[in-house]
Amino acid sequence: MPQIIDGKQISAQIKDEVKEKVAALKAQGTMVCLAVIQVGADPASSVYVGNKKKACAYVGIESLSYELPEETSQEELLSLIDELNGKPEVNGILVQLPLPGHIDEDAVIRAIDPKKDVDGFHPQSVGALCIGQPGVVSCTPAGIIELLKRSGIEIAGKECVVIGRSNIVGKPMAILLLRENGTVTVTHSRTRDLKEVTRRADILVVAVGKPKMITKEYVKDGAVVIDVGIHRNENHKLCGDVDYEDVLPVCSAITPVPGGVGPMTIAMLMYNCVRSVELQ
Ligand code: NAD
Numbered sequence: 511m512p513q514i515i516d517g518k519q520i521s522a523q524i525k526d527e528v529k530e531k532v533a534a535l536k537a538q539g540t541m542v543c544l545a546v547i548q549v550g551a552d553p554a555s556s557v558y559v560g561n562k563k564k565a566c567a568y569v570g571i572e573s574l575s576y577e578l579p580e581e582t583s584q585e586e587l588l589s590l591i592d593e594l595n596g597k598p599e600v601n602g603i604l605v606q607l608p609l610p611g612h613i614d615e616d617a618v619i620r621a622i623d624p625k626k627d628v629d630g631f632h633p634q635s636v637g638a639l640c641i642g643q644p645g646v647v648s649c650t651p652a653g654i655i656e657l658l659k660r661s662g663i664e665i666a667g668k669e670c671v672v673i674g675r676s677n678i679v680g681k682p683m684a685i686l687l688l689r690e691n692g693t694v695t696v697t698h699s700r701t702r703d704l705k706e707v708t709r710r711a712d713i714l715v716v717a718v719g720k721p722k723m724i725t726k727e728y729v730k731d732g733a734v735v736i737d738v739g740i741h742r743n744e745n746h747k748l749c750g751d752v753d754y755e756d757v758l759p760v761c762s763a764i765t766p767v768p769g770g771v772g773p774m775t776i777a778m779l780m781y782n783c784v785r786s787v788e789l790q
Contacts, residue, residue, distance in 0.1 A: 512758060512759075512761050512762055512763055512764055513661065513762065513763035513764075514763075514764060514765075514766060515657050515661050515736075515763055515764065515765045515766075515770060516769065517653075517657060517765060517766075517769055517770040517771055517772060517773045517774050518769045518773050520656065520657055520660050520661070520774065520777075521653070521773035521774050521776070521777035522773075522777075523660070524656065524774075524777040524778070524780070524781060525565065525568060525569055525777050525780055527781075528569045528777070528780045528781055528783075528784055529568065529569040529570055531784050532569050532570040532571055532784060533570060535784070535787060536570065540787060541572060541599065542570070542571045542572065542601055542602075542783055542784060542787055543571065543572040543573070543574065543599055543600050543601050543602070544562075544566055544571055544572070544573050544574070544600075544601065544602040544603075544604060544628065544783050545573075545574045545576065545594050545600050545602065545603050545604070546559055546562055546563065546573055546574070546575055546576065546604050546606065547576040547578065547587070547590065547591075547603070547604065547605045547606065548575075548576070548577050548578065548606045549578045549579075549580065549582050549587060549605075549606075549609055549610055549613065550578075550579070550580035550609075550610050551577075551580070552608075555606045555607075555608075558606060559575075559606050561776055562604070562776060562779060563575065565776045565777070565779070565780050566780070566783075569780050571780065571783050574600065576590060578590075580610055582610075582613075583612075583613075584612070584613045584614060584617065584618070587605075587609075587613060587618060588617070588618065588621050591603060591605070591618065591621045591622055592621065594626070595621075595622070595623040595626065600626065601626060601783060601786050601787045601790060602626050602627075602628035602782070602783045602786045603622050603623070603626045603627070603628070604628055604629055604779070605618055605619070605622070605629075619631045619632055619633075620632065620633065624645070624646075625786060625789050625790050626786055626790075627646055627786070628646060628779060628782040628783050628785075628786055629646075629648060629649065629779070629782075630645070630646040630647050630648035630649065630652070630682070630782065631648060631677070631678065635647070635648075636648075636677070636681075636682070639682060639685055639686070640685055642689060644789065645789070646782050646785055646786060646789070647682065647686065647778075647782075648678055648679075648682045649774075649775045649776075649778035649779045649782060650678065650679050650683075650738060650771065650774070650775045650778070651679060651682040651683035651686050652682075652686065652778045652781075652782075653771060653774025653775055653777065653778040654683060654686075654715060654736055654738070654771060654774065655686050655687075655690065656774060656777075656778070657736070657765065657770070657771065657774060658713070658734070658736075661763065663713070663734055663763060665687060665690035665691065665692045665713065666690060666691035666692065667691060667692070667693070668692050668693065668712040668713050669692075669693050669695070669710050669711050669712045669713070670684075670687040670692035670693065670694045670695070670711065670712070670713045670714075670715070671694075671695045671696075671697060671707060671708050671710065671711035671713070671714050671715070672684045672687070672694065672695070672696050672697065672715045672717065673697050673698075673704070673708065673714070673715070673716045673717060673718045673724070673751075674697075674698065674716070674717035674718050674719065674738075675696050675697075675698045676717065679717040679738055680696060680698070680717050681696070683715055683717065684696045687713070687715075692713065695707060695710070695711075704728070705727055705728050708724070708728040708729065708730075709728065709729070709730050710730065711729075711730060711733050712730070712732075712733055712734065713733065713734045713736070714728070714729060714730075714733050714734070714735050714736065715736045715738065716735065716736065716737050716738060716739065716750070716751045716752050717738035717739065717751065718739065718751045719739060719751065720739070720751055721739065721741040721743065721749055721750075721751065722743075722749055722750070722751070722752065722753040722754075723751055723752075723753075724737075724751055724752040724753060724757065725753045725756045725757065726753075726756050726757050726759070726760045729757050729760050729761055730760075731760050732760075732761070732762045733760075733761050733762065734761065734762060734763040734764070735752055735757055735761045735763070735764045735765070736764075736765050736770070736771065737750035737751055737752040737754070737764070737765050737766075737767055737770060737771065738750070738751065738771050739751030739752070739767065740767060740768075740772060748767055748768045749767055750765075750766075750767030750770070752764070752767075754766060754767065
């Protein structure tokens with residue numbers, strides 16, 4: 511029977527560890543505070559922002575909420591970020607993505623003080639990750655490393671294949687697996703014979719953004735399969751990039767959707783808020 515990697519339980523454990531750290535900081539007179547900015551009222555973004563605020567309340571991090579109208583200009587947003595960069599009592603700044611089309615996301619990410627970049631998207635954070643210097647690591651891939659480690663899955667020396675090369679998942683995932691001494695291959699939309707590559711993987715991380723694309727034909731017997739995808743199927747139920755029922759019999763461990771990678775992202779955001787205090 512394959513191991514079902516329980517992201518709910520592991521994320522709860524991490525939040526409890528963060529809660530203890532936040533309490534210890536408070537006892538020394540240091541408060542942890544996250545500013546969350548949302549532009550517009552995209553319903554999915556509102557759910558994510560709501561969950562982030564709930565997690566802050568649970569671990570004892572103060573959250574400041576900035577709900578800006580859809581028509582907010584880039585200058586107005588940049589000026590708010592500048593103001594928050596200058597406030598010593600604000601440790602982390604999170605701008606919920608995606609932003610409305612008239613705002614340049616890269617310019618916004620670059621405007622955040624790297625020491626307050628709790629999403630780990632700033633070029634300085636990404637650069638630090640690449641060369642192994644201290645910094646904040648983006649939440650989803652950092653959460654996947656925690657899932658593997660806390661499930662007793664060794665990464666060193668393993669063939670690790672990542673499907674997807676996005677800046678927020680695929681690329682940082684590959685670098686983190688490399689940092690853990692995996693032998694890493696990154697695949698993408700232009701990869702020739704994807705199945706041939708993925709079937710080499712001892713650890714297969716799937717961030718392809720296509721519902722149930724990965725079937726057992728892509729998976730080596732006994733592989734560990736990490737499914738990053740989140741989609742709603744025709745019955746409005748959540749599913750991942752992996753065809754779970756099909757892959758389950760051939761893998762040695764797998765993350766379910768929901769309850770796998772998803773809950774880890776917010777737990778690691780909480781972890782990153784404390785990390786940013788340490789960096790400051
Ligand atoms: P993205 O669309 O930015 O990237 C998808 C990647 O897949 C691209 O690099 C592309 O080259 C590659 N790709 C597309 N078609 C391919 C194919 N046929 N063969 C091989 N590679 C192919 O997506 P993303 O932002 O990295 O997100 C991936 C998935 O993870 C999405 O479903 C997203 O919703 C989900 N996600 C979940 C969390 C979480 O917290 N669990 C966080 C971020 C993203």
